[in-house]
Amino acid sequence: MPEIYRGVKFKVKFLEKCEIKDKRIRKLASWCRIFAARGLAPRHAGGSAGNLSYRAKKGFIITASGTNLNHHLAASDFVQVVGFDFKKNTTTAIGKKNPSSETGLHAYLYSLNKKIKAIFHGHSELILKNAKRLGIPVTERSALYGSLQLAKLAGETLRTMKKSSSIFVLKNHGFISFGRNMSEAGERAKKALQMVSREPKFSDRVPKKQKASAFRERIK
Numbered sequence: 001m002p003e004i005y006r007g008v009k010f011k012v013k014f015l016e017k018c019e020i021k022d023k024r025i026r027k028l029a030s031w032c033r034i035f036a037a038r039g040l041a042p043r044h045a046g047g048s049a050g051n052l053s054y055r056a057k058k059g060f061i062i063t064a065s066g067t068n069l070n071h072h073l074a075a076s077d078f079v080q081v082v083g084f085d086f087k088k089n090t091t092t093a094i095g096k097k098n099p100s101s102e103t104g105l106h107a108y109l110y111s112l113n114k115k116i117k118a119i120f121h122g123h124s125e126l127i128l129k130n131a132k133r134l135g136i137p138v139t140e141r142s143a144l145y146g147s148l149q150l151a152k153l154a155g156e157t158l159r160t161m162k163k164s165s166s167i168f169v170l171k172n173h174g175f176i177s178f179g180r181n182m183s184e185a186g187e188r189a190k191k192a193l194q195m196v197s198r199e200p201k202f203s204d205r206v207p208k209k210q211k212a213s214a215f216r217e218r219i220k
């Protein structure tokens, strides 16, 4: 049975409870709308099942907890996370709302790879079901949302996956796409969805090589 969403599972220490200012927030808001419109962040009772972030000068900027990504998002729907203490399970933030429930997961992945400048987390049954066929790595096990275990499993997958890959699946949960900027992270998720959506009979697809040999057989 899927776990019921019950908000953030960590403490938040606000450095300032004010609206954050950063030019790139508009771009993140537009990616939030794209995710919602394409069904990559479906609605649930507590908001949208997805959270998007980019690396800022200090820490990163992420969607607030319980945000409906389909709405016209204002600066107050984003929070700057300047620190995450995993031992104390506490995040330090600037903003008007709590940061996303998966803040720890984003913080952990940013800490593992400095080249990652944007992390988008979405939910898509289609991508989950076809991950293996698409060559998308999957975490070894599943874990509860917002947990340190989930962050660690994601980190392990990030460490062991091919350097050229920029998307992986959190088992029985959702996916993480990332990149050197927001466009890379977003386009990678869009591409994965396009691959599974365009071809409903993806599993029956005949590889090109096979097609060519079948044709040669016929003309012999």
Ligand SMILES: [Zn+2]
Binding pocket: 049, 050, 102, 121, 122, 123, 145, 173, 174
């Ligand atoms: Zn999720």
